[in-house]
Amino acid sequence: MADEKTPSPTGSAPSPEEPVVEERLPESLHEVRVKGRSLRTWVLGAGALALAVSAAFGGLKNAPEEIPQVEPGTAIAAGRFEVTIDRAVAVKDLKPVFSPDEGGFLLVVVAKVKLTDDLGDPPALSLLQLVDVPGLPADARPLGTANMRDSTMNPILQPNQPENVVYAWKLPKATEVPAEVHVKVEKTTYEKESKLTHYEVWRQDGIAGETVVKVKNNLKAAR
Template sequence: MMADSGGRLRRLAQGTSRQHLTLAGSAAGAAVLAVLVAGGFDPSETTAAEELAPLAAGDTVDVGPFVVTIDRMRVVDELPGVSEGDDETRVLAVVATVEATGTKTQHGYLLNESLALAGVPGVPSYESPGRTRDPDEPVPAEGAYVMADGTVLDAVQPGLEYEVALVWEQDARADVPAAARLVLVGHTLRQSSIDHTDEWLDPLPVAAGDLEVTAPEPDEPAESPSGGGS
């Protein structure tokens, strides 16, 4: 059984504002989801594997609100403001260059939801009470950190490029994978049927591929989002 409450990233998230509430996170949201499902929309629906574009390091993909260029995947160590003494979890990170499309600032949580890992043992490192998770279900990134200074990326400004580390906690009892399947999730800009504002909605996987995971050598410090390591 994996850890109940998560480790470093989960404790960090408790001290920051998520700035949004998912539909499933409230009674009203649950009612809305029920209406959507009854109307033929299944929020768990995914694109068939044969319809996904292949994905590899170096590829650039437009996921709707962002253009994402995948660089590499590594095990990282130090996270700003978080203790390094946590032996229960390790952190896997996809390093990517990200740029917002359009002319509006996009929330960082939308970027987190645009990248997911699938089928990685020990990810997520925690269990949700009362919910049985499919082990192959893609897991969105738990956060994004700016590589230049290690700060949390909570807003993506148009016209700027960001080199970021998108991170997931893995239960330390699971082995570091030699490769991990990364899924990019696209969104469509359309008018919301709830409040009639234009929003990025209808998340669906658009590309997927296996990335090599680089683990530090025994005498090499793990790479950190603030630029340490190699």
């Protein structure tokens, strides 16, 4: 005698194709069906459709890349340049290369910069950015760069030949010397053919890394 099949609560025989309902659904919803499909199957399908529509209209955004936090003295691969932040110093001036306004001082960051491109070029002024320095506008660029080896302003770097480069910012009179500075290193990405100029170009592409370095105060020694 064949075994009798246990009837389902709805009165119909269970279908082998019907998906197993997980216990996370409330018992009262286990047998609820939407147009012939179980509630769980319907919810998953609706969720997938919502994600597809959201992505099609730009609703899904890539999470921003985490910016590497490094210690001073650590090399940062920044595309066209490789940068190692060495130290920061507050000085009265760097004559004859750089001078502050009357009563002010210079905040100097020294970095080892290596050009990775195959054509010589000066280090970009935007390569280093200081963050939240009292007396310095958020978008302030340095006065310029200089080679520590021979004090050449805006020196032409040679491919794969690291140079110690000075970046100098001027701070106004009565500004307190910060105990430390937060330095960001700009990232650049190579494009073989620019969409605008149709020539090869290195374009700005966010921040490659950042570090916090203590500031040595040499102002008192200069008096």
